[in-house]
Amino acid sequence: MLLGSSSLAIASSRSRIFSAAAAAASRRHSLAPASCSSSSQALQCRDSRMVGSPVLPARRSFCSRRSSASADFAENGRESPDGGIHLILGPMFAGKTTVLLQRIQAEADAGRRVALVKSDKDTRYGLGCIVSHSGKKMHCAAVASLSDFKSHKPELYAQAEIIGIDEAQFFDDLLSFCQSAADWDGKTLIVAGLDGDFLRQRFGSALDLVPLADSVTKLSSRCEICGRAAAFTFRKTDDRRKEVIGGADIYMPVCRKHYVNGQFAMEAARSVVLESHSPQRDPCSSSPERKLAIG
Template sequence: MDSAALFRSSIQGEVHVIIGPMFAGKTTALLRRIQSERNNGRSVAMVKSSKDTRYGLDSVVTHDGNKMPCFAASTLSNFRSEIGHEAYSKLDVIGIDEGQFFEDLYDFCCYAADHDRKTIIIAGLDGDYMRRSFGSVLDVIPLADSVTKLTARCELCGRRAFFTFRKSAETQTELIGGADVYMPVCRQHYVNGQLVTDTASIISECRKS
């Protein structure tokens, strides 16, 4: 075995998870980590869900406009074939943005880190607008070498915001949008805001009946 092959065989995979509500800087933190890996001479690639078309499909873009080229995929299981097996084998680090949109996130991370010895860095929402587990992001935590929980600033009072409040009346879990649809809020304003939304919904249903 040559020295390069011996070095690669000694490398272990890693999984790092960045979670938090919307507008907490998760994508910014992810891009910073990926750029740092690239600056250290490692081969990197970014992946995002093809469901997220807000800023086009060829880039991961933060809310303040920073961006990095990426691959858009419907599932992570297709990523290897889409990038090409040879290109995939040369990758050291894979960044995954909006991880909650990938149903096969756990299986991909498990195989890529344990078998393929890749470093996987995931950014995603830990909870939906109802504060319930969103997608498979929380399932990956038992695999993780590190978990970073970020917070935003409550749009109503400026305190630390842990939750994402949906301004609209839509009830589906996956509703892709930005500041026009969502805002980060503290616990107090989440509870108060949810009460207002629930009351308005009940009144609306009563008027229809």
């Protein structure tokens, strides 16, 4: 009898444990989403909640943050403006203006609206046109600064798709104008100018455009002395000012060898000139010491 009572107690205890476990399982099942009818589906639902929650508002990309200048393009169903900067650099007589005019003419022939700008400091061939050393000529706007071109000729600036800039080294606002025109107004700029002066030092801000440029063309000329490729401009006069506008009467293209030799020759010539202008002592006159020695 005692053994039978013990067996009944153990069986009753196991029954309560199984009932508690079943109740716990039932509660867990009731907490799962109704759509997850199986353990595998419940796992999928859990993973989907981890990936998709919380849902954050989509962040706009850099390209979608358009400026007000390019908003008109989007409103009219057109793409955002796609401008560019193309540099043509080199010494004098390298054909920079010729290449500039050829590119502008090609764009005009392709049906694109073009405009040409030059500094009003360059009066060699008149203010109303750009003339290359080879004789090619095109009409242009001559301005003191590029900001003047934009403000004084707003219609021409607004309509132009391609803007050519000649003698770029003379514009103090070259960098700011080109960056704004290309980045925000969708203009394609073709910029021609000197990269160095007669001392082989930077001239203007054309070199500051190199990091912003889509392309850079470095032209060379022919050395006027030996005929080899010439990368430098030699000034034939003794004028040391940075800006001296002139042509073949003042400048000539030279190679490295003849630039260095020419500078030596110019320094020697200056020394001779300075010595010739210094007070000359009479070779027949004697110093007081010499007179005493003679006497």
